[in-house]
């Protein structure tokens with residue numbers, strides 16, 4: 302059974318002058334074994350949505366159900382947290398242990414699982430770090446190294462649902478590739494992956510389906526190409542298209558009959574047709 | 581052109597890491613009005629380099645001079661900000677006041693400038709960053725891109741000649757990223773500000789005039805972005821990638837569609853395509 306949101310509304314500081322309706326009547330289904338991308342401008346409610354998925358926040362109205370367990374019931378939280386692992390936007394907020402090794406073993410221990418040094422080293426390898434990091438302090442890592450560690454430290458829990466807020470921000474391009482490969486291989490193993498991303502090219506490459514949030518509401522939801530098609534027509538401030546789709550859209554706006562695509566080869570094909578006057 | 585920053589034979593290792601150098605024998609200098617992108621793998625020393633330039637860290641070997649003076653000295657005299665503005669990745673951590681214009685006034689107030697001068701500088705900084713209309717807004721109610729522009733405005737109010745930015749766009753949505761990048765290009769073009777920014781987005785690095793790539797604490801490349809991306813083996817060896825737009829241009833060259841390599845945005849590309857038709 303997947304994760305379901307039923308008519309979920311979330312309000313920060315309700316009943317005060319600081320009240321913010323961060324999410325407004327959201328209905329969503331995260332199906333198993335696929336990668337879903339959540340995109341939307343700053344403040345559209347993406348991070349709030351993620352925090353609702355593992356019970357860190359509970360809805361003001363409506364409910365969130367994980368494998369039949371409702372998140373607003375306190376007794377369900379431990380079971381939900383073991384299934385649903387969340388990696389925050391700013392990983393430095395998530396690190397606390399004295400050494401990288403402690404950081405990696407803490408989570409699993411909480412769920413009754415011991416991690417050996419060898420296993421810890423393997424977790425690091427999966428995010429492109431080597432075992433020389435094990436003895437170092439998490440706080441004395443570079444920005445990108447911290448992000449990698451934050452990801453490695455939840456892998457040890459073998460979550461069924463893995464949720465990442467901006468997983469590739471601050472990673473170098475090779476690091477991004479490493480994380481993409483990791484997420485795709487987790488998907489193959491049946492893990493349900495949900496990411497928030499600002500990088501349209503990343504979403505285009507990685508995700509199967511996309512949720513577009515705009516001011517707390519769902520502006521589009523579905524298979525990725527369909528969603529990008531929709532985004533070409535509907536201009537949401539703050540969002541842009543993948544680079545190749547931008548080129549296509551600009552060509553269309555100049556009256557050329559070219560086909561919407563997000564692939565490099567197809568874009569080349571369309572441009573060749575335009576230049577040769579075959580459009 | 582005047583040299584504004586000299587980094588001579590810099591080496592640095594963090595206290596906890598005696599045998600491992602975060603930066604090793606780095607010599608670089610920067611001229612007035614340069615627009616420089618620093619790229620390189622995670623942990624290659626970019627942030628360390630910027631911290632050394634601003635005196636947040638002191639080199640174990642070598643030295644830094646900012647407009648002929650040691651950053652530590654400038655810092656002690658409280659004048660560093662008047663030479664170098666510094667902006668970080670997380671927009672939320674850089675804002676000190678609840679209202680936009682108060683936040684920008686914070687720096688000049690600390691310099692004990694006369695009120696009239698403060699007002700003038702705040703107005704100037706807000707206008708340069710396109711935040712004039714938002715000056716009465718609560719700073720927490722800004723978008724990510726606006727917050728980063730506010731951080732830049734705060735730095736500009738001290739009238740520095742150099743702006744250093746550590747991944748200023750990595751937490752922003754595409755529009756925010758564009759806003760900040762366009763602002764940097766404008767400040768460089770119109771105000772002749774020397775700008776050095778760190779980025780992992782190669783399409784942003786493509787728009788700088790000079791690209792410096794770090795690798796394990798050393799400088800692996802220093803030249804124009806186009807020259808860098810042309811060197812596939814080096815780009816790959818550093819674990820960096822070629823920006824999607826540049827990949828597209830390369831494919832077009834193969835098809836004998838010759839787009840000039842000065843093109844750096846989708847708009848410019850489409851302009852060229854339509855011209856070729």
Ligand SMILES: Nc1ncnc2c1ncn2[C@@H]1O[C@H](COP(=O)(O)OP(=O)(O)OP(=O)(O)O)[C@@H](O)[C@H]1O
Pocket residue numbers: 440441442443444445446471473594595596597601602620621622623624625626627628629
């Ligand atoms: N406070 C610290 N104490 C000890 N070592 C550190 C500290 N900060 C960084 N390092 C180490 O110094 C080296 C250079 O780090 P630096 O932060 O300069 O990298 P960077 O190029 O900015 O990386 P990123 O792209 O991930 O931000 C890395 O090996 C890092 O682990």
Ligand SMILES: Nc1ncnc2c1ncn2[C@@H]1O[C@H](COP(=O)(O)OP(=O)(O)O)[C@@H](O)[C@H]1O
Pocket residue numbers: 313314321322323341342343344345346347348349350
């Ligand atoms: N802790 C909080 N207290 C009050 N308002 C908040 C808090 N966190 C987020 N908000 C507000 O809720 C809305 C959605 O924010 P968020 O979920 O962080 O969006 P996103 O992740 O898409 O940028 C915004 O208007 C934001 O200002």
Ligand SMILES: [Mg+2]
Pocket residue numbers: 347348349390
């Ligand atoms: Mg967020």
Ligand SMILES: [Mg+2]
Pocket residue numbers: 443444445626627628746
């Ligand atoms: Mg850094």
